[in-house]
Amino acid sequence: MDHHVEPVAQRQTQVTNIVVAGLGGQGVLKASDIIAGAAFLAGLDVKKSEVHGMSQRGGSVASDVRFGARVFSPMVSAGEADFLLVLDAGQIEVNRAILAPAGVLIEPGILSGRTLRSSKALNVALVGALSRRLDFSEELWTHSLRDNLPPKLLELNLQAFALGRDAAAASEPPA
């Protein structure tokens, strides 16, 4: 029936690797859901993986998102993350080894003085900052935010997303 024979995989050059890290309760998994949702809506193959359970109790949490034409392992290997989003400054060093040599760290400092209406939306603000670096339309991001957040929190998070996106744009070197 389906003992199918597959062609040998092409080397996975087109996979984007993102790791979101922080502490339990900061919305790490929500942030990775929103990123994975955007890639999914873009029609890409997506995998997202994390360890939860004990880590819910205030411990370190990290979540991996990978997307591209075809993704195999759901886990990002050490030294291969294109982007590392860290929600808690204390978790940067613990996670730094996951970044590729040319990988980009996105951490709360990127907001540089801009004030969030709620500190709980920091996760979405950093996703907004990341969005400047990814090739998905703003409409698609809005769609993913709507899919992943309760309606009453949507407006607050759309603002946080825009704030993070603007902050990232401001920090980019002039073209």
Add this chain to the structure above:
Amino acid sequence: MKVPSQCPARRMLLSGDEAVALAALDAGMQLGTGYPGTPSTEILEAFSTLGGRAQWAPNEKVALEVAIGVAFARGRALATMKHVGLNVAADPLFTAAYTGVTGALVIVSADDPGMASSQNEQDNRRYAVAAGVPMFEPADSQEAYDFTLRSVEVSERWGLPVLLRITMRVCHSKSVVVTPGYPVPPPRAAAFERNIAARVMIPAYARPAHRRLRGKLAEIARWNEAEGPTVMIEGNPALGVIVTGICYQHVREALPQASVCKPGMTYPLPIERMREFAARAGRCLVVEEGDPYLAGAAQAAGIAVETAPEVFRFGELNVARVRRMAARDQSPEPQPPAGKPPELCPSCPHRAVFTALRNLDCIVAGDIGCYSLGVLPPFEAMDTLVCMGAAIGVGLGMRHVLPPEQARRVVSVIGDSTFVHSGITGLVEMVYNPPPTGHVVLILDNGTTAMTGMQEHPGTGRTLDHQHTGKFVFEDVARSIGIRRVHVTDPTLEPAAFEALIKACLDSGELELIVARRDCLLAAGAIRRYEKANGPPR
């Protein structure tokens, strides 16, 4: 989880657990039952959210027994549990393989290689062999969906329970699922068919039942060779890899040129297909997490395969580790930097309990739940942790033999859901075989199964979907089995008084039960909402 309703084709991003739940719904399973346990918990919650009939049982053994009843009545049943839960349910499992079922019985064992949230990393593929039940192992959410449906088909075709062995990384990873997947016929209406010789396992009926079972397994093995869901990838013949489950994904990425043989049904194995595959490969490597199960079966069948060094038996595999296996790299593995460990929430009611136990220098027989974190600083107030419910038995055993001055410091600490799961019989043991110094049992009742994410249990008096139902009252049960000294208190109100109560219980030499009752901080708001919505208890 969001599931589009438009048929026929649906494309979704689902976790493995959600995919199992969706398949259970699409297969028309009449009942899903289980006990919460990471990484299996979300299956029944998602099944309920999707509109399926899902129930928490007091423990996995009861869940499996209820599921067996459904399948005896020609229904389709799903029983879910974490790997160690199958230890609890092992008794019905082994004999259900003999009795067989009339409907479908799919048992999910969610294993935890690497012990992200477990007390051991046992490999439950051994259970399929030991009990003689067919087993599927999905490698992603699509296979979790498809193999759940295939499990229903195999279960009904051969009248056997089927084990769906899934690991943490598949349970908690999201990947794309497209349905409809594997087609199964609609369920039949439940009906009782008397078949005493098949269902009543007295020795005279069990002896032929065992022979029937072995006959069915031989047929299934032939089916798996010919038609089973084995993925074969024709790559470079110099390196062949036999692999199952999530490790398949790591292999495809780490060794993109390798030939691959991935059995989807891993008991009975498609051993002849593995043999042909290995014969074609210059070098044939087996990649698997946990026990050398595939490798052992291959070698026992006389297939020349290369097995991994012992170091890869521990923890999860990943792309980097698979590369090391293939390169025969035995140098020390780099250790990821340690993150911040979990801890009891600030103001968690358990904190008051462990502060008192530490102050009193108690010898604490502990148990499984959030309160296991009482073992970590600043409390370090837990001395043993074995399995669900062990706190009471282990505490009693120590009391029986320790010198009296030490015995009098022993307390058993157990959570509310854990007490329902398997603490009740420990309490009966305490009444039946009391230690000479008496004993003190603390039930830490925070009104929820907190560690796994705030699930209901019989002691909350609410069902899986938070509706009122019969309530199991710990103090009433304790009194009714003969424990006269039962104390119910909120440990956070007056810490000094709470500590004095424990001290008095330790000194009394009697059998004492303290129910330390205070809702989990994370659950309290939801509990108030459920109670308000439900109105007065019935």
